[in-house]
Structures are given as C-alpha cells and as structure tokens.
Amino acid sequence: MIYLDNAATSFKKPRCVLRTMRRCQKHLSANAGRGGHSLSLAALEAVLDAGESLSELFNIPNPSRIAFFPNATYALNAAIGGICTKENHAVVTQMEHNSILRPVHLHTNYTVAEADSEGYVKPASVRNAIRENTALIICTHASNVTGSIQPIKEIAAIAHEHGIPLLADCAQTAGAVPIDVQELGADMIAFSGHKGLLGPLGTGGLYVRPGLSLRPVFAGGTGSKSESLTQPSDMPDIFHCGTLNTPAIAALGRSARYILKRSAAAIHAEEYELAVSFITELLSMDNVTVYGSPGDRPRNGTVSFNIGGVDPGETSRILNDSYKIAVRAGYHCSPLAHRAIGSEGRGTVRVSFGPFSTNHDLRRICDAVYKISRTTV
Numbered sequence: 001m002i003y004l005d006n007a008a009t010s011f012k013k014p015r016c017v018l019r020t021m022r023r024c025q026k027h028l029s030a031n032a033g034r035g036g037h038s039l040s041l042a043a044l045e046a047v048l049d050a051g052e053s054l055s056e057l058f059n060i061p062n063p064s065r066i067a068f069f070p071n072a073t074y075a076l077n078a079a080i081g082g083i084c085t086k087e088n089h090a091v092v093t094q095m096e097h098n099s100i101l102r103p104v105h106l107h108t109n110y111t112v113a114e115a116d117s118e119g120y121v122k123p124a125s126v127r128n129a130i131r132e133n134t135a136l137i138i139c140t141h142a143s144n145v146t147g148s149i150q151p152i153k154e155i156a157a158i159a160h161e162h163g164i165p166l167l168a169d170c171a172q173t174a175g176a177v178p179i180d181v182q183e184l185g186a187d188m189i190a191f192s193g194h195k196g197l198l199g200p201l202g203t204g205g206l207y208v209r210p211g212l213s214l215r216p217v218f219a220g221g222t223g224s225k226s227e228s229l230t231q232p233s234d235m236p237d238i239f240h241c242g243t244l245n246t247p248a249i250a251a252l253g254r255s256a257r258y259i260l261k262r263s264a265a266a267i268h269a270e271e272y273e274l275a276v277s278f279i280t281e282l283l284s285m286d287n288v289t290v291y292g293s294p295g296d297r298p299r300n301g302t303v304s305f306n307i308g309g310v311d312p313g314e315t316s317r318i319l320n321d322s323y324k325i326a327v328r329a330g331y332h333c334s335p336l337a338h339r340a341i342g343s344e345g346r347g348t349v350r351v352s353f354g355p356f357s358t359n360h361d362l363r364r365i366c367d368a369v370y371k372i373s374r375t376t377v
Contacts, residue, residue, distance in 0.1 A: 006354030024247035050253025067236035073099040075190035075206035082214025084108035088135035119146035142172040146292030147302030156185030199252035271301030301353035323368040
C-alpha cells in the first residue's frame with residue numbers, strides 16, 4: 001500500500017519511536033509525578049524530557065509552558081474554553097478545522113475572516129472582523145484541505161495591535177514545517193503528536209506564552225496542591241488532570257529528537273517538492289481540477305483535487321481498490337474551507353505527502369489519477 005494520507009496521521013513511524021514505546025511499556029508503567037518512588041519519578045522524567053525536546057524544536061524558552069493532551073483537538077478546546085465565553089467574541093478564519101469551529105460555536109460568539117480562492121486567509125479580513133469585545137483570534141498555520149500556509153506573523157501583529165491573544169493551530173505544520181514561537185508571534189500553539197511530529201496516536205499539546213492565563217476547562221488530580229479543591233493555575237498542571245499517557249509522550253519526545261536531527265526545514269522542502277511536482281502533473285491532465293496554490297505561495301505537502309464529475313469518495317475507493325493507494329476524500333472536517341476554494345457541496349480528494357514519501361509514490365499516484373481521469377471523461 002502506498003500511503004498518502006499523512007495529513008490525517010503520519011505513517012510510517014521512525015524506529016526510535018517504536019522502540020521507545022516498547023521500552024516505556026515495559027519499564028515506565030508507573031504514574032508520572034503521582035508518587036515519590038523511583039518508578040514514578042522515572043516516568044515523570046520521561047515526560048519532562050519530552051517537553052524539553054519539543055521546546056528545542058519550537059524554540060520555547062521554558063518547557064513548563066507546554067501541556068500534553070490526547071490530541072490537538074483537546075488542546076484547542078482547552079485554549080478556546082480557557083478564554084472564550086458567551087459574553088465575549090472570537091475571530092476565526094474560513095480555513096479552520098472543526099476542532100476549532102465547533103468549540104468556538106459552543107463557547108462564544110464569533111466572526112469568520114474570509115480566505116481567497118486558493119485558501120489563503122486575508123489579514124485585512126481578520127482586522128475587519130475584530131470587535132470591542134474580541135477576546136481571541138484563532139488561525140490555522142496550514143490548511144488541512146489545500147496545504148496553504150497562512151500569514152501567521154501578519155495576523156499576530158494585528159492581534160497584538162489590539163491586545164488580543166492569537167491561537168495558532170499547528171496540527172498540520174508541527175514537525176513538517178519549521179516553527180519558532182518567538183518568530184511566529186502566536187501567543188498559543190496547539191499541535192498534534194501523530195502527524196508531522198511522527199509520534200504515536202493519542203498525543204498532542206498546547207504551548208501558552210508566559211503571562212497569559214487561562215481558565216481551567218478540566219479539573220482533577222494533578223499530584224500538586226492536593227490539599228486544595230481548586231484546580232492549580234500553573235502550567236502545565238492546570239491541564240494535566242489524571243494519568244498521563246507516559247509511553248506515548250516519551251515516544252513523542254523521541255520523535256522530536258528525530259526531527260531535530262533530520263531538520264523540519266529539510267522535511268518541508270522534500271514534501272513541498274513532491275506536492276508541487278504532483279500539482280504540475282495534475283494541471284497537465286484534462287478533466288482534473290486542482291485546488292489551492294500551484295506552488296508559488298507558501299504551502300506544505302497537502303494537495304486537493306477532483307476528477308471531472310466523479311464523487312471524491314469514489315475516486316478514493318478506486319485508488320484504494322485498484323491501485324493500492326491510500327488517500328482521503330470528503331470535507332476533511334473543514335466545511336467552510338470548501339466554500340472558499342469552490343468545492344462546497346462536494347469536497348475533494350486529498351493527497352498528503354509525508355517525510356517517508358518517495359518519487360516512486362509520486363509516479364504511482366500520477367499514473368493512477370491519469371488513468372482514472374481518462375476513463376471518466
């Protein structure tokens with residue numbers, strides 16, 4: 001099987017990640033930070049090491065500003081629920097995933113800033129959406145539909161002009177695109193562990209800049225201030241309720257080390273080259289529509305397309321059954337994005353290259369799409 005669904009979860013995983021998972025399951029099964037014995041302390045050390053590795057990868061000065069979650073969706077819920085109420089207002093963009101749209105819809109009033117037809121958010125539309133009671137601006141770093149990398153720096157500057165924190169959803173970029181939180185300007189970043197970071201399923205996290213306080217959205221045992229019935233307010237304990245998934249977090253830390261050695265910039269360059277080559281091939285085919293930038297604007301390794309009037313789900317099925325190629329079809333949990341790029345009411349076929357994708361994979365998907373397009377004219 002040729003796997004081209006890395007925007008959903010990366011495959012394969014580095015051997016060091018798998019080895020760390022096995023080792024931790026055997027030797028670090030104690031509850032991290034919930035006891036004073038050596039096994040609990042060793043598990044806690046593995047969690048702290050993971051935070052330090054991710055801090056180095058993202059240029060975060062203080063690793064304690066990272067809280068671990070089961071995925072980016074939980075992290076985004078914690079950030080949104082920690083600031084937004086029905087009395088204030090948020091700005092989101094047209095390219096957001098439902099992991100942002102649904103929590104915002106649940107917690108607060110909001111305005112949607114528009115994107116252009118290639119899936120890029122217009123900073124001016126963010127500025128125009130701000131109200132007097134806007135408490136949070138949220139923008140994806142890269143679209144999971146078109147791969148468009150958004151102008152986070154410009155949007156952050158607008159947010160800070162108005163004294164509003166910016167939350168960046170880095171689920172599609174962490175590990176696959178260089179991220180420097182100091183340079184990016186975002187006050188919070190949420191990230192998935194199992195996508196570009198190449199970690200296990202069930203991992204993710206949230207960085208919160210120093211000085212920004214959130215309300216707790218979960219409550220429970222943290223192993224700290226146990227005499228109080230009030231949830232601790234310090235990072236990361238405010239969000240570290242209950243038992244952490246220590247083996248998976250330790251493996252995530254190891255995958256961050258792998259990426260540091262290989263370089264997120266190098267991974268991005270490789271995925272970008274595959275994506276642009278794929279787009280170039282698609283644009284030469286009759287009966288094929290490509291969505292998003294052809295490569296002259298910032299993007300990652302994700303490409304969306306459709307073949308004639310064929311339902312995207314049917315295209316995906318043919319690729320799977322006849323060509324043994326795994327892709328994603330549908331709305332990709334980002335309904336508003338399709339309104340921007342012109343695929344509303346239909347969705348797209350999504351190909352997402354990863355760090356282990358090859359030119360052979362590229363050739364196979366190009367040949368398969370060409371053959372399908374010729375038989376559906």
